[in-house]
Amino acid sequence: MHVYGMEAGTYCIAGRLRMLARLITGRYNEAFTAEGVTFAQAGLLMRIFAQPGIRQSVLARQLQIEKSAMSRDVQLLQKNGWLTDNRRKGLFLTEAGTILAKRCHKRWKVLNAQVHDELGADVVNGLTLLSEKLIPTP
Amino acid sequence: MHVYGMEAGTYCIAGRLRMLARLITGRYNEAFTAEGVTFAQAGLLMRIFAQPGIRQSVLARQLQIEKSAMSRDVQLLQKNGWLTDNRRKGLFLTEAGTILAKRCHKRWKVLNAQVHDELGADVVNGLTLLSEKLIPTP
DNA sequence: ATCCAAAAGTTGCATATACAACTTTTAGTA
DNA sequence: TACTAAAAGTTGTATATGCAACTTTTGGAT
Numbered sequence: 001m002h003v004y005g006m007e008a009g010t011y012c013i014a015g016r017l018r019m020l021a022r023l024i025t026g027r028y029n030e031a032f033t034a035e036g037v038t039f040a041q042a043g044l045l046m047r048i049f050a051q052p053g054i055r056q057s058v059l060a061r062q063l064q065i066e067k068s069a070m071s072r073d074v075q076l077l078q079k080n081g082w083l084t085d086n087r088r089k090g091l092f093l094t095e096a097g098t099i100l101a102k103r104c105h106k107r108w109k110v111l112n113a114q115v116h117d118e119l120g121a122d123v124v125n126g127l128t129l130l131s132e133k134l135i136p137t138p
Numbered sequence: 139m140h141v142y143g144m145e146a147g148t149y150c151i152a153g154r155l156r157m158l159a160r161l162i163t164g165r166y167n168e169a170f171t172a173e174g175v176t177f178a179q180a181g182l183l184m185r186i187f188a189q190p191g192i193r194q195s196v197l198a199r200q201l202q203i204e205k206s207a208m209s210r211d212v213q214l215l216q217k218n219g220w221l222t223d224n225r226r227k228g229l230f231l232t233e234a235g236t237i238l239a240k241r242c243h244k245r246w247k248v249l250n251a252q253v254h255d256e257l258g259a260d261v262v263n264g265l266t267l268l269s270e271k272l273i274p275t276p
Numbered sequence: 277a278t279c280c281a282a283a284a285g286t287t288g289c290a291t292a293t294a295c296a297a298c299t300t301t302t303a304g305t306a
Numbered sequence: 307t308a309c310t311a312a313a314a315g316t317t318g319t320a321t322a323t324g325c326a327a328c329t330t331t332t333g334g335a336t
Contacts (some may be wrong), residue, residue: 193284
């Protein structure tokens with residue numbers, strides 16, 4: 001029988017990636033609910049912590065997110081008091097934002113290592129290879 | 139230097155998967171704009187075509203999408219005239235829906251084969267392995 | 277047939293995301 | 307310095323998604 005999405009060896013790449021992203025996002029989200037943020041928010045906070053003063057446009061390129069989406073993500077962080085108000089001059093964490101970013105990074109480190117372990121080197125290498133083939137090199 | 143997301147070998151699995159999903163979604167979306175649908179919509183149409191009468195709950199499990207999200211996705215298809223109005227008794231394509239699903243499948247087949255080729259067996263196997271490790275077996 | 281618990285489906289609310297069109301800022305050049 | 311084109315950022319509109327709470331449907335057990 002031929003059921004869309006079930007063919008051995010010819011499954012839908014986009015469908016599969018989207019499903020996996022949903023699954024893994026759920027798992028990471030769980031880990032961050034204790035901090036009151038989503039993974040997407042935590043990820044941004046950690047990046048801004050690591051690259052203070054970074055521009056939205058650069059983040060958008062790094063993450064391959066449309067600039068308007070990034071604008072809104074950033075506005076949300078700011079509304080929560082985690083960013084200073086000079087959005088257009090580069091992004092900087094407030095004190096609260098810095099504390100939160102550090103707490104998130106602790107959780108992220110543990111979880112991500114655990115997930116790496118569970119998945120194994122083959123999977124991680126596969127993902128790396130996929131990244132190299134898909135991510136535009138600027 | 140240690141920049142979040144840039145560490146060799148310890149990158150964020152969730153972040154990476156989400157980025158790849160965004161990239162590949164964009165590419166598949168392009169292919170379906172000619173049909174006036176997104177990839178998500180086309181994917182649903184193709185699944186309902188392949189499994190007529192399927193329940194939302196089953197689709198939600200297959201795709202690992204929350205049932206409320208699925209409910210809305212399905213409502214959108216119906217609003218566009220692609221589904222008959224008996225949502226709760228199983229999903230069926232209208233004539234227009236059937237025609238559209240077939241057209242989408244043609245495009246999907248070409249694109250997906252092309253992407254498979256581009257990525258290569260290693261990547262595809264890596265994704266398969268990842269799926270096996272992440273997707274809950276019902 | 278009746279009743280009840282579990283499953284399915286919906287709705288309210290919030291976030292994440294894209295595209296198009298618009299405004300603002302920045303940088304280079306005359 | 308003034309002008310202008312490109313880059314950056316924002317806003318309108320729409321889809322995709324999750325969680326919680328609610329309603330409806332379904333399948334047994336009596």
